[in-house]
Amino acid sequence: xxxxxxxxxxxxxxxxxxxxxxxxxxxxxxxxxxxxxxxxxxxxxxxxxxxxxxxxxxxxxxxxxxxxxxxxxxxxxxxxxxxxxxxxxxxxxxxxxxxxxxxxxxxxxxxxxxxxxxxxxxxxx
Amino acid sequence: xxxxxxxxxxxxxxxxxxxxxxxxxxxxxxxxxxxxxxxxxxxxxxxxxxxxxxxxxxxxxxxxxxxxxxxxxxxxxxxxxxxxxxxxxxxxxxxxxxxxxxxxxxxxxxxxxxxxxxxxxxxxx
DNA sequence: CGGCTGCTTCGACATGTGTCTAGGTTGACA
DNA sequence: TGTCAACCTAGACACATGTCGAAGCAGCCG
Numbered sequence: 171x172x173x174x175x176x177x178x179x180x181x182x183x184x185x186x187x188x189x190x191x192x193x194x195x196x197x198x199x200x201x202x203x204x205x206x207x208x209x210x211x212x213x214x215x216x217x218x219x220x221x222x223x224x225x226x227x228x229x230x231x232x233x234x235x236x237x238x239x240x241x242x243x244x245x246x247x248x249x250x251x252x253x254x255x256x257x258x259x260x261x262x263x264x265x266x267x268x269x270x271x272x273x274x275x276x277x278x279x280x281x282x283x284x285x286x287x288x289x290x291x292x293x294x295x
Numbered sequence: 296x297x298x299x300x301x302x303x304x305x306x307x308x309x310x311x312x313x314x315x316x317x318x319x320x321x322x323x324x325x326x327x328x329x330x331x332x333x334x335x336x337x338x339x340x341x342x343x344x345x346x347x348x349x350x351x352x353x354x355x356x357x358x359x360x361x362x363x364x365x366x367x368x369x370x371x372x373x374x375x376x377x378x379x380x381x382x383x384x385x386x387x388x389x390x391x392x393x394x395x396x397x398x399x400x401x402x403x404x405x406x407x408x409x410x411x412x413x414x415x416x417x418x419x420x
Numbered sequence: 421c422g423g424c425t426g427c428t429t430c431g432a433c434a435t436g437t438g439t440c441t442a443g444g445t446t447g448a449c450a
Numbered sequence: 451t452g453t454c455a456a457c458c459t460a461g462a463c464a465c466a467t468g469t470c471g472a473a474g475c476a477g478c479c480g
Contacts, residue, residue: 193348194400203341203348211339215438216328219335223318223328226414235457248439250458255437269447269456275319277414287409289351289402340468360427373469375428380467394426394477 192288209283212259217242218252225262226275234270317413334408337384342367343377350387351400359395 190202198206213219224241225233239249253273256262261280262273315327323331338344349366350358364374378398381387386405387398 192351193344194351194402194405196348197352198345198348200341200345203344207339207341207344210335210344214332214336214339216325216332217438219318219328219332220323220325223321223323226317226319227322236455239457244438245440246457247441247459251438254458266446266457271457277319280319280412280414284409284412284414287405287412289405289409342468361425364427369468370470371427372429372471376468379428391427391476396427 190282190286192290193286194289198286206283206286209259209261209279212255212261213283215252215255217244217249218256221249221252222256222261222275225256225273226280228274232265232272232274234272236270238273315407315411317415318411319414323411331408331411334384334386334404337380337386338408340377340380342369342374343381346374346377347381347386347400350381350398351405353399357390357397357399359397361395363398 190206213222220242221238224238235249235253238253239246242249253262253264256273257264260276262275265272265274315331338347345367346363349363360374360378363378364371367374378387378389381398382389385401387400390397390399
């Protein structure tokens, strides 16, 4: 934590291009792992994975919290907490419009996570 | 744990084909989320993400624990614990040969996670 | 046989996480 | 202004997780 190298940030990661070689092709540097792991971690809860799915697949590209909350047997604050986690991980954005708050997915980071997991046609096996 | 519906399992998931529509195209059912979330969770730790990367990118398709352990400032038991987590998530396989234990990636589940995160060319944005 | 090395399991401990209820804060509307 | 609805934050609590040292198990080799 004592140094601040060129270091990646979530903002960089969302900048838009394939920053990340698939992990099956090249070993990830520690800093990259440190930046990307939280995003996977955020998807590592069934509720958040469903939330992410509902947000990412929303027809209008966005979805109201008031539509997310009743889809689960959980309290409002709990859903709010999970949404905060997704936001902190850089996976979604929130915008308040009047009484309601709308969430939308950030496709950039999703693409990066996907490309990271990409498995080339297995050369050997 | 009281019911056993058609329900997905990790074995099913590794069977090999694109079981999973991208979350940006269709909302994930709760059972699918429950099965896949642990895999993301396993990748949600920087150490495990690096381990996974080292295993998946190993030239021989496999790598010895004796090569993984010294790559981190962590005790042997801790690395072993993380490897167990990756194994439990179905992301890697282990095989003992003589004194050494070798780990190899399971490309099937990695492909599934990747396809789940796939973002089609954004229609709107 | 005895001892050594590689890896895992066990038990313990501090820290993190998911959930809740209670109590804000923000905006709409009469 | 007062009131209501939507959403978030704060505090609390049980449980999960990351880490370690110590101890166990499995194979090699003298």
